[in-house]
Amino acid sequence: MQSPRILLSPPHMSGREKKYINDAFETNWIAPLGPNVDGFEKELAEYAGTRGAVALSSGTAAIHLALRLLGINKGDTVFCSSLTFIASANPIVYEGAEPAFIDSEPDTWNMSPAALQKAFADAEKAGRLPKAVIVVNLYGQSARMDELLAICNHYRVPVIEDAAESLGSQYKGRKSGTFGTFGVFSFNGNKIITTSGGGMLVSNDEEALRKARFLATQARDPAPHYQHSTTGYNYRLSNILAGVGRAQLEVLDERVEARRTIFARYAGELGQIEGLEFMPELEGTVHNRWLTTLTVDQKQLGIAPMELIEALEEESIEARPVWKPLHLQPIFKGAAYYPHEKERSVSDELFANGVCLPSGSGMTEEQQMKVIDTIKKAVNRKVSIS
């Protein structure tokens, strides 16, 4: 039954998932390995255009393994986008390394090349370059990969592309998530396609992917007697969930189209309102519009972003602020932070003004018009009072 509540990004099944689940049951592959796992890896690698992929229990696990494969150790520094979900940076802490956070730039909301350059210059001066850079593609929008990679390549520091939110997006004709040494996707329940929970590590380095598989299965040495010479994890994806993923992957491009249509409707209906500004789409890219996000200019509209979110909540519509930047998180108090400009932190501005709107690919036009009308009313009420 359809819930009357309009959610931000609920799961959207294709109907073919059960076929793959039934296959798993009929062949008794009820394990974190099996034909669906192999098939999902192969099909996702083909979709993304990488040499290989490793299916994992979460996107967070994929980031963690990428850091392990790059040899991140205690005391190392890892640069990471600040405006993101905490999962981008938690694995840095798992390894006892230190994150340094890089601000966003206004056009993509993603990592600022200027801030990254400053961070590298400082690190070089201190004789302590980072071991890796985690670049996040926020809400489906690709970061400025050319500019960011040029800087990282100059310093010979590898990139992990956190594409958890940008599966199906493209940057200059290539699939998002394939630009770093490693790319990471997530199939958590709220992502553009979902396995309820799951993730994928992609790379063109097949040897590294073999090692990822080894680490993800408790790092068992090739001996019959369960021998171990390094610490591993239990990070593999269930064959049942991989079946869900295979069916979801079949409709990924449709899901991207649906989310882009939803974005276009929002932009068409609300784009004329002065003071509402949608996240731009970088030229030469295809943004999957996982979430439609906008900024609310309180001075112009007389309504604060939180008031808008509350007005939507009154109609049982789920909306949220954008991610709280990691450099503002209590857990990362004291971590280094590099703003876009000396006196300007773009991620702070986006956090103060940003709102994420319901964007699920299964949302009906009628539901979306309810969201749009609620926003129009909330804005007009304020404008007419003042």
Ligand SMILES: *Cc1c(COP(=O)(O)O)cnc(C)c1O
């Ligand atoms: C969802 C998400 C992750 C983590 O993925 P999980 O599969 O939930 O572990 C990492 N980074 C970003 C930016 C995400 O949105």
